Amino acid sequence: MNARGIDSAVPQLLIVEDERNIRELLRSHFEAEGYACVAAADGGAALAFVNGRPFDIIVLDLMLPGMDGLTLCRAIRGHGRNRETPVLMLTARREESDKLAGFGHGADDYLTKPFSMKELSCRVTALRRRVSRTTLDPLASARAIAIKGLRLDPTRRSVHARGAEIGVTPQEFRLLYRLASNPGEVFTRERLLSEIWQGEAFVTERSIDTLVRRLRRKIEPDPAEPRCILTVWGDGYKFADD
DSSP states (O other): OOTTSOOTTSOEEEEEOSOHHHHHHHHHHHHHTTOEEEEESSHHHHHHHHHHSOOSEEEEESSOSSSOHHHHHHHHHHSSTTTTSOEEEEESOOOHHHHHHHHHTTOSEEEESSOOHHHHHHHHHHHHHHHHHHHTOGGGGOOOEEETTEEEETTTTEEEETTEEEOOOHHHHHHHHHHHTSTTOOEEHHHHHHHHHTTOSSOOTHHHHHHHHHHHHHHOSSTTSOSSEEEETTTEEEEOOO
16 A cells, blocks of 8 residues: 555556446446556546556547547656556547557557457456566666667666657657667568567557657657668668668
């Protein structure tokens, strides 16, 4: 139990869903699975929770009154104690562009409505397992590197470019560090998928392309003409030789 009266041994789950029936169903289900659940009906209330305490998992509806799910997800990733907390986004939208938008704003997984509680539970468990692996990640003791005007510090999971810190998600950092620490080496999408997501289900090779696009927007002076993360047509990606 910490100073805020939160049992740190119990996984903390934030549910952000404006439909009361779904919100209460999620709360009841995950509390039965051993989670301590906090529920919010809109983005503003959710942001207050996110700024006030840490969570282990955030289940976030895309369509919310006021602040929508994409805006909230971007705010979570921007700063604060939950910037690396896994976010699973829920939505009734099934178009691929909507899914890629969710990933582009920092979501770790994406599930369309209607969904089965069994699948949702499996995905939440997979996200928690991924975080556990990250905690034991050898990157925690890896060396800081400087290349192409970037400085990557694994112990802090920080990226500095052009004199300023760039906010990145855990997957973005892992991908960038893997490429930047091996300049010139070509990595296939399949290999990167295995190393970044460590064999988890529910993600595809398109997820690597999404991460690369996000990173280019953050670190490249001109994302349309990348100088750091280069595409190797027919194979995958590589980091430019310094």
